[in-house]
Amino acid sequence: MPALIVTAHPDPESLTQHIARRLADALVAEDVDVETADLAAEGFDPRFTLADRHTYQVGGDFTSDVSREQARLDRATDVVLVFPVYWWSMPALLKGWIDRVFVNGWAFDVAPDAGIVRKLGRLTVHLLPVAGDDIGVYERHGYEQALRTQIEHGVVDFCGARRGVTAFVHDSEREDAAARDRLVAETVELVRAAIAPRD
Numbered sequence: 256m257p258a259l260i261v262t263a264h265p266d267p268e269s270l271t272q273h274i275a276r277r278l279a280d281a282l283v284a285e286d287v288d289v290e291t292a293d294l295a296a297e298g299f300d301p302r303f304t305l306a307d308r309h310t311y312q313v314g315g316d317f318t319s320d321v322s323r324e325q326a327r328l329d330r331a332t333d334v335v336l337v338f339p340v341y342w343w344s345m346p347a348l349l350k351g352w353i354d355r356v357f358v359n360g361w362a363f364d365v366a367p368d369a370g371i372v373r374k375l376g377r378l379t380v381h382l383l384p385v386a387g388d389d390i391g392v393y394e395r396h397g398y399e400q401a402l403r404t405q406i407e408h409g410v411v412d413f414c415g416a417r418r419g420v421t422a423f424v425h426d427s428e429r430e431d432a433a434a435r436d437r438l439v440a441e442t443v444e445l446v447r448a449a450i451a452p453r454d
């Protein structure tokens with residue numbers, strides 16, 4: 256069960272990166288083969304270019320950086336997106352990664368007779384959004400549901416991948432480090448158990 260952990264945060268000291276490292280350690284301890292895609296450190300370019308538009312139009316002919324990301328995903332059975340919530344959604348860096356990588360010809364095909372052919376059935380996608388606000392704000396305004404609809408249904412279901420665990424870490428900027436740490440531990444454990452269940 257090789258797992259790919261994808262992060263989109265420029266600060267190695269951020270809570271997001273800390274959670275990604277904790278999750279990687281927890282999975283490695285269960286003998287999971289973990290690969291990390293640190294999109295900020297690796298300088299992934301999220302801008303949708305003319306070459307990406309060409310890919311969209313022909314359903315293939317991927318640029319080399321897109322092919323590299325697809326190959327990492329092809330090696331994984333589970334992918335975990337660990338990201339800070341920005342404006343009730345994912346950061347532009349991660350959105351650009353999805354825009355450019357999860358494209359027709361790889362994630363799905365558009366067949367004239369059969370409609371959409373979903374191609375990522377081998378992959379389970381877990382989401383670990385790190386949120387500044389508390390759970391009450393998310394519930395009152397429907398932000399959690401909006402984010403789930405957008406990514407779980409709009410991306411994961413669309414490509415035929417399996418929905419894994421979606422586990423928010425709320426109050427990410429609170430002063431109480433012990434409480435934050437407890438929540439991080441619980442969240443990491445949820446994802447760990449989903450990827451590497453113990454008998």
Ligand SMILES: Cc1cc2nc3c(=O)[nH]c(=O)nc-3n(C[C@H](O)[C@H](O)[C@H](O)COP(=O)(O)O)c2cc1C
Pocket residue numbers: 264268269270271272339340341342343344385386387388389427428
């Ligand atoms: C541009 C920007 C937009 C943000 N928008 C939201 C938001 O919509 N909802 C929310 O709960 N937190 C929001 N936050 C707070 C971040 O989620 C918070 O800073 C982050 O979770 C802290 O974790 P980190 O140390 O990994 O950055 C925003 C922060 C930034 C910088």
